[in-house]
Amino acid sequence: MDKIIEKKKGLKKKHIPYILGAAAVLLFVGWLIFGDHSSTLRIEARTVSMEKVQKGWFNDYIRLNGQVQPISVIQLSAIEGGMVEVKLIEEGTMVKQGEVIARLTNPMLSLQILDSEAQLAEKQNWLRNTRVQMEQDKLNLRREKLQLDLDIERRKRKYEQYSQLYEENLTSKEEYLQSKEDYEYGVRQRALVIDRQEQDSIFRGVQVEQMEESLANMRRNMRMIRERVENLNIKAPIDGQLGLLDLEIGQSISSGQKIGQINVLSDYKIEAMVDEHYIDRVRPDLGATFERQDRQFNLRARKVYPEVRSGQFKTDFVFTDERPDNIRTGQTYYLNLELGQPTEAILIPRGAFYQSTGGRWIYVVTPDGATAHKRPIRIGKQNPQFYEVLEGLEAGEQVIVSSYETFGNNERLILK
Numbered sequence: 001m002d003k004i005i006e007k008k009k010g011l012k013k014k015h016i017p018y019i020l021g022a023a024a025v026l027l028f029v030g031w032l033i034f035g036d037h038s039s040t041l042r043i044e045a046r047t048v049s050m051e052k053v054q055k056g057w058f059n060d061y062i063r064l065n066g067q068v069q070p071i072s073v074i075q076l077s078a079i080e081g082g083m084v085e086v087k088l089i090e091e092g093t094m095v096k097q098g099e100v101i102a103r104l105t106n107p108m109l110s111l112q113i114l115d116s117e118a119q120l121a122e123k124q125n126w127l128r129n130t131r132v133q134m135e136q137d138k139l140n141l142r143r144e145k146l147q148l149d150l151d152i153e154r155r156k157r158k159y160e161q162y163s164q165l166y167e168e169n170l171t172s173k174e175e176y177l178q179s180k181e182d183y184e185y186g187v188r189q190r191a192l193v194i195d196r197q198e199q200d201s202i203f204r205g206v207q208v209e210q211m212e213e214s215l216a217n218m219r220r221n222m223r224m225i226r227e228r229v230e231n232l233n234i235k236a237p238i239d240g241q242l243g244l245l246d247l248e249i250g251q252s253i254s255s256g257q258k259i260g261q262i263n264v265l266s267d268y269k270i271e272a273m274v275d276e277h278y279i280d281r282v283r284p285d286l287g288a289t290f291e292r293q294d295r296q297f298n299l300r301a302r303k304v305y306p307e308v309r310s311g312q313f314k315t316d317f318v319f320t321d322e323r324p325d326n327i328r329t330g331q332t333y334y335l336n337l338e339l340g341q342p343t344e345a346i347l348i349p350r351g352a353f354y355q356s357t358g359g360r361w362i363y364v365v366t367p368d369g370a371t372a373h374k375r376p377i378r379i380g381k382q383n384p385q386f387y388e389v390l391e392g393l394e395a396g397e398q399v400i401v402s403s404y405e406t407f408g409n410n411e412r413l414i415l416k
Contacts, residue, residue, distance in 0.1 A: 041407060045415040049402035050365055051349045055395040058347060060340035062278060063384040066270035066290070066317065068331040070263035074238055076245075080231040081255040082106035084247050091245045095236040095262065102247050102259075104232040113225050120218045127211045134204050141197050148190045155183040240264045268319070268327055270299060272335055273312040281339050288317055288337045292324045299335065340381075346389040350382065351401025359387065363413060365398040372400055372413040 082104030089101045159179040166176040236242070245260040253259060274282055288299040299317040307313065317335065353362060359379035363372040377392030393399070400413075407413065 039408075039410045040412045040414055041410040042414045042416055043407075045369070048400050048415075049351065050398050051351070051401050053389070053393045053395055053397045053399060054347050055344070056347055057342045058345040058381065058386060058388045059338075059342050059383055060381055061336045061338045061383050062274070064272040064274060064288075064315075064335040064337055066272035066333045066335045068268050068327060068329055068333065069271050070240075070265055070329060071267035071269050071318070072264040073243070074240065074262040074264065075258055076101070076234070076237070076260040076262060078104065078234060078253045078255060078257050078259055080104065080106065080109070080228050081253055081257075082109070082232050084249055084251045084253060087245075087247055087249065089242055089245075091242055091260075093242050095240065095242050097236055097239050099236045100233045101236060101242065101245070102234045104234065104253060106232060109225075109228055109232070113222075113229065116218075116222050116225050120215075120222055123215055123218050127215055130211065131208065134208070137200065138204070141193065141200065145190065145193050145197065148186060148193055152183065152186040152190055155179070155186045159183040234259070236262055238262055238264065263329065265329075268323065268329070269302065270317040270333060270335065272315050272317065272337075274315050274337075276308050276311050276313060278339070279308065279313060282313075282315060282337070286338060287320075288335045290333045290335045292333065295324075297322060297324060301337070343388075345380075346393055346395060347386040348389055348393065348399055349386060349401055350384070352403035353401050354379075354387070356404035356407075362393070363400040363404070363407075364393070365400065365415070369398075370415060372415060374411050 083106070085103045085105045087102045089095060089099070095101065159182070162171055162176045162179040165171040166173065240262040243261040243263045247253075247259055282301065282304055284301050284304055286301040288301065289296050290299070291297075298320045300320050301315055302318045303316040305314040305316075348362075359377070361374055361376045364375045365372045375392055378390045380388040380390045382388065
């Protein structure tokens with residue numbers, strides 16, 4: 001009689017691989033659905049700088065490096081060309097208006113003066129001779145008129161005599177007519193001489209006036225040439241301090257060449273270069289301040305230059321009240337230029353993270369300080385201390401503000 005063998009119940013060895021495979025599939029599906037797929041990087045917490053987001057007043061200003069300059073600079077140029085004969089004053093010396101700084105020499109100018117003097121003397125002699133000739137002509141005309149007056153008187157008497165005789169039939173008609181014609185001819189001749197005297201007088205007046213004007217022009221030209229000799233002395237155009245003086249003994253200087261400058265030290269201004277990013281916001285009359293000798297001094301933007309060079313444009317500032325003691329040309333002051341009124345805002349301290357993110361995102365640290373996650377933000381204005389956060393952060397949160405160069409594109413940082 002056969003014995004019935006009962007089947008064993010429970011997990012069999014051959015079923016184990018299937019069970020493990022199913023579990024692995026379930027774990028994978030769960031990881032896909034519920035797991036954190038972000039890329040992760042482990043870093044040392046002590047290698048990064050973390051700051052708290054705060055709410056406070058945002059002061060809209062920028063920091064500038066300003067250099068003290070004289071309030072005005074007068075360029076010094078040579079009016080007349082020549083060779084440097086002597087330098088009388090050195091750079092840095094205080095000068096008075098009209099004081100001779102250097103002297104030039106120009107032999108060609110001396111020859112021009114001699115030539116002009118000779119031409120002027122010749123013109124004066126010619127004018128004198130012309131006037132003498134005119135006076136002689138005038139006297140000759142007067143003499144001729146006197147002679148005609150005498151002839152007319154004689155011809156008149158003769159005509160009157162022959163007229164009486166002709167009426168008494170004591171002379172011929174021909175002799176009477178000749179005496180009449182001679183008298184009338186003399187009268188007409190005298191009228192012509194008088195007319196010529198009038199015309200010659202007008203002509204002489206015009207000619208003399210033209211010659212006098214020509215002579216006056218020559219004298220004026222002579223004075224100008226002599227003034228050119230005086231212009232060989234280079235003089236200070238205004239009171240001030242002699243700055244740059246680019247002159248050496250024996251150097252040839254051309255007319256109009258810039259050779260130096262006079263610094264007007266009645267007041268000072270501060271020149272600063274501003275990044276072109278602020279070109280639309282910087283305008284005249286904006287206020288600025290700087291600290292010196294434990295005091296604050298106030299400035300006002302006087303002029304904003306429109307030209308941009310190497311990504312910067314120049315702005316001039318002037319003092320609105322007191323000046324620092326012992327202020328000197330060339331000193332450097334660090335200015336705070338106010339671009340707007342303070343406003344209440346969410347703030348984060350400035351940091352090197354901005355170079356990597358452009359202010360579009362930042363790593364926010366979790367409350368337990370174990371991890372940091374990338375979060376998009378929007379940054380508005382900035383000053384030398386803070387960024388103004390428009391979106392993405394709340395006061396009290398902690399963020400990483402140091403450089404992100406070694407973090408790559410990881411979404412999460414694990415802080416060890």
